[in-house]
Amino acid sequence: MNKIKICLYFPPNKVTVPLSYHLIKNFDLQLNILHADIDLAKTGKLIMDVLGEKKNIEKGLKFIEQQGIKYKIFNKTIIWQEDKCIHCGACTAVCPSGALKLGTIDCMLTFDKEECLVCELCIKSCPLNVMSVAF
Amino acid sequence: MIKKSFEEINEKIKKGKAVIVTADEIIDLVAEKGIKKAAQEVDVVTTATFGPMCSSGAFLNFGHSDPPIKMSKVWLNDVPAYAGIAAVDAYIGATELSETKGMEYGGAHVIEDLIKGKNVKLHAKSYGTDCYPLKEITTFINKKNINQAFLFNPRNAYQNYAAATNSSDKTLYTYMGTLLPDYGNVTYSTSGQLSPLLNDPEYRTIGIGTRIFIGGAQGYVAWEGTQHNPEQNRGTNKVPIGAAGTLTLIGDLKQMNTNFIRAAVYEKYGISIFIGIGIPIPILDEDILEKTAIKDSQIFTNVYDYSVQSRKRPAIRSVSYEELRSGTIKLNNKKVSTAPLSSLKVAREIAQILKKQIAKGDFVLTQPVAHLPLKNKMNTLDIRGGKDE
Ligand code: SF4
Ligand code: SF4
Numbered sequence: 001m002n003k004i005k006i007c008l009y010f011p012p013n014k015v016t017v018p019l020s021y022h023l024i025k026n027f028d029l030q031l032n033i034l035h036a037d038i039d040l041a042k043t044g045k046l047i048m049d050v051l052g053e054k055k056n057i058e059k060g061l062k063f064i065e066q067q068g069i070k071y072k073i074f075n076k077t078i079i080w081q082e083d084k085c086i087h088c089g090a091c092t093a094v095c096p097s098g099a100l101k102l103g104t105i106d107c108m109l110t111f112d113k114e115e116c117l118v119c120e121l122c123i124k125s126c127p128l129n130v131m132s133v134a135f
Numbered sequence: 136m137i138k139k140s141f142e143e144i145n146e147k148i149k150k151g152k153a154v155i156v157t158a159d160e161i162i163d164l165v166a167e168k169g170i171k172k173a174a175q176e177v178d179v180v181t182t183a184t185f186g187p188m189c190s191s192g193a194f195l196n197f198g199h200s201d202p203p204i205k206m207s208k209v210w211l212n213d214v215p216a217y218a219g220i221a222a223v224d225a226y227i228g229a230t231e232l233s234e235t236k237g238m239e240y241g242g243a244h245v246i247e248d249l250i251k252g253k254n255v256k257l258h259a260k261s262y263g264t265d266c267y268p269l270k271e272i273t274t275f276i277n278k279k280n281i282n283q284a285f286l287f288n289p290r291n292a293y294q295n296y297a298a299a300t301n302s303s304d305k306t307l308y309t310y311m312g313t314l315l316p317d318y319g320n321v322t323y324s325t326s327g328q329l330s331p332l333l334n335d336p337e338y339r340t341i342g343i344g345t346r347i348f349i350g351g352a353q354g355y356v357a358w359e360g361t362q363h364n365p366e367q368n369r370g371t372n373k374v375p376i377g378a379a380g381t382l383t384l385i386g387d388l389k390q391m392n393t394n395f396i397r398a399a400v401y402e403k404y405g406i407s408i409f410i411g412i413g414i415p416i417p418i419l420d421e422d423i424l425e426k427t428a429i430k431d432s433q434i435f436t437n438v439y440d441y442s443v444q445s446r447k448r449p450a451i452r453s454v455s456y457e458e459l460r461s462g463t464i465k466l467n468n469k470k471v472s473t474a475p476l477s478s479l480k481v482a483r484e485i486a487q488i489l490k491k492q493i494a495k496g497d498f499v500l501t502q503p504v505a506h507l508p509l510k511n512k513m514n515t516l517d518i519r520g521g522k523d524e
Binding site: 086087088089090091092093094102104106107108121124125127128129 | 185186187312313314315320322397399400401402407409460461462472474475476477478479480481483
């Protein structure tokens, strides 16, 4: 099993294409939608994890292209240097996905890589410079 | 009415018999036992905070070189320090920026490096005098080879502070963190029910000479802080509903520990420094105890729109810290997520450490030598141009 994180960019006329249905049905892929920003009249954006056999993922990506939908594979990950973190919470002010959260009881920061959209907003908003991006 | 004196409490501390709880723990204790019983049992309540406090800095004395120099301009790792005090004294302010690295490195980082024991490059210039002939010096200093090094922070431990949001269509980069457009978030900075001056709203026990925990060391309250504003509006519980009292704090840099003092950079705003502060409150009577039992739900602040670039920003709404801590609040009927800037986790650690230090007798309480003023009008600065008329 392989896993990649991709962002799909739907042109206005393609927003209604039942893409995930085909990806699941025809290529045996598992999809985990992390972030959806879709408006029928405008361009749409969908960020998701794609799980499956390497070959199937490749086929699936080709299929996406054939539908006239552009995509980007995230090859970067965000690194949180936990030992340097002071748990102030400033990064949670900008994190759009909820990957960075402060515990309501222990007030400690947690970072859920799975939920991260690699938007990199947290990197500069951390006053202690403990978030970074790795390729 | 229960009455205890500082001497009695210190006597109990020395005998290892004092009962000490944190300002978090006292809440449940009072709920369980009531104020009277709790005031009888508890001797000290520890309070703490760990937040960014820009108005901080350190006095350093470098010792004399041979031949000697009367330093008039000083740089520490390329960060300018103020040297208009005698020959080898300087003040390094936390928010001063490096002349070579800009916002990446500043006075706060110099202070952190000194605490860590690192070597810091000292460069100084002088005009030369008969008694101080040297005109320039470049060398390295560290906390072992200089004389006194102490923090002297003109404004720390704000009693309360505004919460910030942004109504404009642009992201704002402020000392309140990154504020997203169109009311995208709300930030706030306090340790709330654990915060020193919110637990002693009328400065009955915290005053000049109060011994404190600062940056991991023991220090003192030196004076009222700058912009000390005791006349701020207060609620029925006497707790201010906005920026009010402040403290000038002093502490030995050489004894500090970077777990409790850290340099910080706020994007496109500049440099600040997180200062860890712990202040014990002696339970001298029931009123003092009652005040320490305050909860986040009873402490309020106002949310201000930071896109209004004026001193007179309109307040959008009043909000309790309980609501702010919940993660979202309602602004103009929209759910907006909230984020703190000060670390409650480290503040809680400090309150626990202080509790242990007092229990072991390593930290005894001091009675203030003078009280902080309860009256003080705040002035503003008029822009009058270059002519003094
Ligand atoms: S802003 Fe930085 S230091 Fe603060 S909680 Fe987030 S990662 Fe930790
Ligand atoms: S890059 Fe940072 S801000 Fe963006 S989603 Fe990931 S954790 Fe959140």
